[in-house]
Amino acid sequence: MKLADCVAEVEQQLQRAKLYFGHGTDNARDEAAWLVMAASGIDVGTFDGDWTQELSVQQLAETEKLVLERTRSRQPLAYILNSAWFAETEFYIDERAIVPRSHIGEWIPECFEPWLDPxxxxxxLDLCTGGGCIAVALALVLNRARFDAVDISTDALAVAAINARRHAVSDRIRLIQSDLFTALPGRRYDLILCNPPYVTDQLIDELPLEYSHEPEIAFSGGVDGLTIIRQVLAESRAHLTQRGLLVVEAGSAALAVENAWARVPFTWLMSANGESVVFVLSADELDTYGQSFV
Structure with missing residues (x-):
């Protein structure tokens, strides 16, 4: 069977299983391609586009096994493969940390220009770093900068340590167990990034089964989704340099952010899929509107 035919067949199987796609892919076709290539030992990162290549009996057997595991367990494929792509880079991932999929990754290659001078x-500072993918991906671009990657979960930080070592940036990334800024007294940064928990209590109960394999602490944003975002907005200015920038992903709580702080001129960055769920605020803007967050 040709690679293209196998992908088409697996796509149909995934659709029939009524899976959720949102942990590295957002549709059955892309997930099928990823699954088949992984099972067949084809490097996704260096794939030459030969969809007509014939798959061996062994490759087809491995594909069938992987399809069964994905459909029966409802685990995100990233966890099954211990692999996730973020900001054009492959990372290690397991159930100790959330699967990386932050919209923040789209601005990492350009280092958030023009809002920031790289x-x-x-x-x-990467707050709520999880598996460390934002910090590591940015460290690969800003090769002279030093990073603090913070998370409340020691399990997540263990995954971040693996990724920092894999990409040879351990010497520039300090992993810190902390509840947000608690362990960072007096430290200031030119850039603070945060992909916090922002899912409301009600929405958590409605999430697809795939999400149940991820740490719930990575989602829990409280009644309105703003519990952590409020704290970040209230405390970040004290940790920014004079020309510093705050970048936060608000996700499903984006509208709640706008409603809660209607006077604040958040700059919302539009993602490739048309969503605007990441905002930036400069240190000057935080100086001007800081009382709104107290």
Whole structure:
């Protein structure tokens, strides 16, 4: 069977199983291609586009096994493969940390220009780092900057340590167990990034089964989804340099952010899929509107 035919067949199987796609892919076709290539030992990152290649009996057997595991367990494929792609980079992942899929990754290659001058970035903070993918991906671009990657979960930080070592940036990324800024007294950064928990209590109960394999702490944003975002907005200015920038993904709580702080001129960045769920605020803007967050 040709690769293209196998992908088409697996796509139909995934659709019939009524799976949810949102942990590295957003549709059955893309997930089928990823699954078949992984099962067949085809490197997704270097794939030459030869969809007509014939798959061996062994490759087809491995594909069938992987399809069964995905459909029966409802685990995200990223966990089954211990692999996830983020900001054009492959990362290790397991159930100790959320599967990386932050919209923030779209602006990492350009280092958040024009809102930030990359040449002036020396110190970066990645709050709620999870598996460390945002910090590591940005460290690969800002190769002179130093990073603090913070998470309340020691399990997640263990995954982040694996990724920092794999990408040879351990010497520039300090992993810190902390409840947000608690363990960072007096430290200031040119850039603070945060992909916090922002799912409301009600929405958590309605999430697809795939989400049940991820740490619930990575989602829980409280009654309105703003519990952590409020704290980040209230405390981040004290940890930014004078020309610093705050970047936060608000996700499903984006409208709640706008409603809660209607006077604040958030700059919302539009993702490739048309969503605007990541906002930026400069240190100057936080100076001006800081009382709104207290």
């Amino acid at each position: 040449s002036g970035v020396q110190n970066v």
